[in-house]
Amino acid sequence: MQGVNNNNILWHKGKINKSQRWIMNKHKSALIWFTGLPGSGKSTLSTELEYRLYNMNIRTYILDGDNIRHGLNKDLNFSPEDRRENLRRVGEVAKLFVDAGILTIAAFASPYLEDRKMVRNLFCDGEFIEVYVKCPLEICEQRDPKGLYKKARNGQIKGLTGLSAPYEPPVNPEIIVETDKMDVNESIRIILDYLDRNNVFKI
DSSP: OOOOOOTTOOOOOOSOOHHHHHHHHTSOOOEEEEEOOTTSSHHHHHHHHHHHHHTTTOOEEEEEHHHHTTTTTTTOOSSHHHHHHHHHHHHHHHHHHHHTTOEEEEEOOOOOHHHHHHHHTTSOTTSEEEEEEEOOHHHHHHHOTTSHHHHHHTTSOSSOBTTTBOOOOOSSOSEEEETTTSOHHHHHHHHHHHHHHTTTTOO
16 A cells, blocks of 8 residues: 655654653553464464453553454455465554553464565564464464364465465574463463563563
């Protein structure tokens, strides 16, 4: 989509900045980006992570792929071009949330390396935390919580990530959780340990 080129549009700075919001919240903000095949466990982990963080008095919000397509991105389909626009919009929304001091969680298949890089480049160093939810295709298909693989095999869905559309795994993610080998508790512990080691919970 073509951006608006208008010299009359200027960024308006407020009197409160992100660091001040961190001090008020008593923790830092960042974007935790879950990527992986459908059925790998992205939504399950993001929901559990938010619950754990809430109980630690951390301000959070989840941007979930399916939820976003009910509203903000309901005009987009699953072509490579629309997938990219989907993530561009989500990245810009997440950037606002992070600036607001919220530890933001995003759960999107986001199959293309370049698209994830596009979102990463919106953030300062250390503020984009990529979590690769690694799980073999055959395990994801056995789980098939939304019935997507079955529909794809029956020809009802075209362009399903991992089957008829590619998935490009992260090259150097901040975190890897292998959900065919780890349960939810172990996966969440790994993520929380990373956040603690990187001083997200401290000002």
